[in-house]
Amino acid sequence: MKLQREYRSVFEAFAINEERVLALAGLFQASALAHQLANEGRCDDLALDASLASVFRIDAPSVVGVYGNVSGIRLGLRTLIGQLDENSRDMAITRMVVTIMRLERSLAHHKDLLDDLQQGIVSTKRQVDHFGLNSPQVFSRLAELYAGTLSTLRPRVMVTGNPQWLQQPALVERVRASLLAAVRSAVLWRQIGGRQWQMLLHRRQCTMLARGLLTGTTL
Numbered sequence: 610m611k612l613q614r615e616y617r618s619v620f621e622a623f624a625i626n627e628e629r630v631l632a633l634a635g636l637f638q639a640s641a642l643a644h645q646l647a648n649e650g651r652c653d654d655l656a657l658d659a660s661l662a663s664v665f666r667i668d669a670p671s672v673v674g675v676y677g678n679v680s681g682i683r684l685g686l687r688t689l690i691g692q693l694d695e696n697s698r699d700m701a702i703t704r705m706v707v708t709i710m711r712l713e714r715s716l717a718h719h720k721d722l723l724d725d726l727q728q729g730i731v732s733t734k735r736q737v738d739h740f741g742l743n744s745p746q747v748f749s750r751l752a753e754l755y756a757g758t759l760s761t762l763r764p765r766v767m768v769t770g771n772p773q774w775l776q777q778p779a780l781v782e783r784v785r786a787s788l789l790a791a792v793r794s795a796v797l798w799r800q801i802g803g804r805q806w807q808m809l810l811h812r813r814q815c816t817m818l819a820r821g822l823l824t825g826t827t828l
Contacts, residue, residue: 625807625808625811625814625815625818626818627818627822628671628672628673628801629798629801629802629803629807630686630689630815630818630819630822631672631673631676631679631682631822632672632675632794632797632798632801632803633685633689633794633798633803633808633815634682634685634686634688634689634819634822635660635663635675635676635682635685635790635791635793635794635797635798636685636706636709636710636791636794636795636798637685637688637689637692637702637706638656638659638660638682638684638685638686638688638794639660639685639787639788639790639791639793639794640688640702640705640706640709640787640788640791641656641684641685641688641702642656642657642660642684642787642790643705643768643784643787643788643791644699644701644702644705644768644770646770646774646780646783646784646787647768647769647770647771647774647775647780647784648770648771648774649771649774650771650773650774650777650780652783652787653684655681656681656682656683656684656685657743657783657787658681658742658743659676659677659681659682660676660682660787660790660791660794661742661743661747661751661786661787661790662676662677662681662742663675663676663790663793663794664730664751664789664790664793665730665733665734665737667727667730672797672801675794675797679822679825679826680826683823683826686819686820686822686823686826687823688702689815689816689819690816690819690820690823692706693808693812693815693816693819694816701769704767705766705767705768705791706791707805708764708765708766708767709766709788709791709792709795710795710798710805711764712759712762712764712765712766712792712795713792713795713796713798713799714799715762715763715764716758716759716762716792716796717799719762722758722759722761722762725757725758726754726758726759729750729754729757729758730754732750733747733750733751733754736750745779745782747786748779748782748783748786749782751782751785751786751789752781752782752783752784752785752786752789754789755785755786755788755789756785759788759789759792760785766788768784768788
């Protein structure tokens with residue numbers, strides 16, 4: 610009986626669960642937002658609000674609390690389901706997500722940059738309180754923070770899109786802010802035991818849980 614409990618405990622530690630799906634959806638959502646902005650010059654504003662807010666919820670009591678509620682990452686759940694379905698996968702988003710997962714691992718080995726990033730987020734939170742989450746000042750500061758920390762590491766996240774949009778500084782700031790949010794979700798994913806191989810090995814379970822969460826937000 611003891612051996613069975615230990616086996617079950619180990620299995621549960623490595624299995625996909627709802628919390629890991631939520632964190633993964635957060636990563637896919639922020640990546641999808643960066644992709645939308647770069648290619649269309651616009652994105653889902655409600656999803657962007659939830660992703661940006663997650664950057665500042667460092668001490669949230671739960672995974673879902675990082676995003677406010679499950680409704681905040683509906684775009685991420687839909688994107689996750691689509692990316693796990695080989696018939697509707699967008700390889701640009703897939704590559705971005707994989708690169709961000711690797712970037713998160715690189716960040717974990719640079720304590721100085723991690724400290725700079727955390728201090729910068731705390732400092733930017735004061736601007737959020739003063740100017741508001743969607744203010745140009747906050748986007749500018751988050752973009753600057755991303756450029757000064759994460760952009761100095763390898764691998765670098767390559768965002769391809771329409772030059773018409775990528776030549777606009779204000780839009781580039783939104784893209785970088787979205788990438789910062791993506792890294793925040795990648796950190797969360799890792800903290801609760803998420804690993805890249807789980808996404809592949811438990812693809813069917815991951816999709817099933819994501820569909821269940823998405824259905825629960827649209828009833």
